[in-house]
Amino acid sequence: MRPRDTDPARLATQDLVSAFGLLTRLPVPQGWPMRGAASAWAWPIVGLVVGLISATTGSVALASGMPAGVAAAIALATAAIVTGGLHEDGLADTTDGLFGGWTRERRLEIMKDSSIGSYGTLALVFTALARWSALTALMATGHHWQALAACAALSRAPMAVLMATLPNARGSGLSASTGVPSASVALAAIGVASFIALITTGAATLALLPVAALTALAVALIAKSRIGGQTGDILGATQQLTETAALVTAAALLP
Numbered sequence: 001m002r003p004r005d006t007d008p009a010r011l012a013t014q015d016l017v018s019a020f021g022l023l024t025r026l027p028v029p030q031g032w033p034m035r036g037a038a039s040a041w042a043w044p045i046v047g048l049v050v051g052l053i054s055a056t057t058g059s060v061a062l063a064s065g066m067p068a069g070v071a072a073a074i075a076l077a078t079a080a081i082v083t084g085g086l087h088e089d090g091l092a093d094t095t096d097g098l099f100g101g102w103t104r105e106r107r108l109e110i111m112k113d114s115s116i117g118s119y120g121t122l123a124l125v126f127t128a129l130a131r132w133s134a135l136t137a138l139m140a141t142g143h144h145w146q147a148l149a150a151c152a153a154l155s156r157a158p159m160a161v162l163m164a165t166l167p168n169a170r171g172s173g174l175s176a177s178t179g180v181p182s183a184s185v186a187l188a189a190i191g192v193a194s195f196i197a198l199i200t201t202g203a204a205t206l207a208l209l210p211v212a213a214l215t216a217l218a219v220a221l222i223a224k225s226r227i228g229g230q231t232g233d234i235l236g237a238t239q240q241l242t243e244t245a246a247l248v249t250a251a252a253l254l255p
Helices: 008-023 036-063 068-083 086-100 104-112 118-141 144-154 157-165 174-178 183-227 232-253
Strands: none
Touching: 008 036, 036 068, 036 118, 036 144, 036 157, 036 174, 036 183, 068 086, 068 118, 068 144, 086 104, 086 118, 086 183, 086 232, 104 183, 118 144, 118 232, 144 183, 144 232, 157 183, 157 232, 174 232, 183 232
16 A cells, blocks of 8 residues: 555545535545545534534624524525535435335335425424524524534534444445444544534533434434434434434523
8 A cells, every 4th residue: 555545644634525525515626535434533524614604604694684583594504505405305305214104115215215205394394493493592692603513513423323333224325335434433523523512612512412412312213123224314314303403402501
């Protein structure tokens, strides 16, 4: 193996490029090797950047004289645009499949279908309302920067954990092609996310961490029970639900 392939700085850069290329629509350098699951430790950093971009647009809206509710809607729309609605799509497909099918095979078939059903629609509406309500309150007190950065970072770490601990239920798709992160990579993702939350929200991290963990655990248990493991859609749903729960918690805790 060539020396440059084992250089820590180069590998870290490759991981960051891979993480942003996988989870966002942001432009990344072309020609770099994509490291798949090995880059999962950097997913919370992607969340941090998405959160900061979202907070920036929300702050600009506030500074323009828009109400907190409108600014919150703009911030959430920005995050969806930056990620290409990747996680929202996963949430819709997951709820349609897990609750719309009677057998494992039928649930996986529904999740693979690109059309959206009533369960998926309701899931998107209810999570959007919860996130918007929480973010509106945070916008009104000026704590949206901290909350968006922390919650976006924390919600990306569970995806790495689920990939490392649950089997792939389909054997194909984005999750399968990305690979399985090692235990050390998954732990690193948790560490990075926790550090970001700590420096942005301080003591509130003590509440945000268990809320995020319990939400991800609930999704993992349901997915394991109904389809036998995880898929890319399950990971997207985990991100959305974890971020929603964390934002609601942040709105309750941050003055």
